[in-house]
Amino acid sequence: MDIQEEYEVEPEAGSYLAVDDDLRRAAAMDLEQVAMAAPDVVDHRKVVRFHLSTIRGIGNPDDYIIPENPNPQPPPFKGNIGVNLPLDKMPSDIVNQILPMFGLQPSTELAHRDTMDAVGRMSEAADHASNLLSPADKADETSAAPNEMQTRMAGV
Numbered sequence: 115m116d117i118q119e120e121y122e123v124e125p126e127a128g129s130y131l132a133v134d135d136d137l138r139r140a141a142a143m144d145l146e147q148v149a150m151a152a153p154d155v156v157d158h159r160k161v162v163r164f165h166l167s168t169i170r171g172i173g174n175p176d177d178y179i180i181p182e183n184p185n186p187q188p189p190p191f192k193g194n195i196g197v198n199l200p201l202d203k204m205p206s207d208i209v210n211q212i213l214p215m216f217g218l219q220p221s222t223e224l225a226h227r228d229t230m231d232a233v234g235r236m237s238e239a240a241d242h243a244s245n246l247l248s249p250a251d252k253a254d255e256t257s258a259a260p261n262e263m264q265t266r267m268a269g270v
Contacts, residue, residue, distance in 0.1 A: 139168045 142165035149156040159179065166175035201209050206224035213220050 135168065135170070142168045 142161075145156075145161050146165060149158050149161040159182070163175050163179060166172060166178055172178070199212065201212070204212075206221075206228045209224055210220035
């Protein structure tokens with residue numbers, strides 16, 4: 115004996131069936147907000163799985179979740195590196211290549227500084243060469259040398 119009539123069923127006021135689904139859905143949303151506020155404490159994948167389970171008619175919630183990566187990448191490096199560059203002792207062409215990396219404009223004064231330094235070094239080198247080629251003073255030679263050296267030099 116089969117009954118082949120359509121029945122329309124509505125939950126009665128006070129029924130817990132409809133209210134329970136609404137409570138679970140509200141709890142899932144509250145849990146999602148907590149998970150967003152504390153991502154390092156709450157497992158976000160489990161929260162999403164719970165939220166999906168509150169939706170009727172979708173079947174298995176795990177079918178909607180992307181599988182976890184078995185080889186997760188390490189977190190990116192978060193640190194500071196300090197570099198001290200003695201820019202005042204470096205050649206101007208090197209400094210002018212470094213300055214734009216820090217958002218600064220290359221300087222023509224650095225080339226002038228290098229030229230002046232080179233002229234100063236050349237002047238010192240010329241003075242040293244002149245001192246080497248000039249004859250030695252007798253007074254400087256005899257006063258600086260020990261007594262036995264003085265006698266040998268007088269005998270030569």
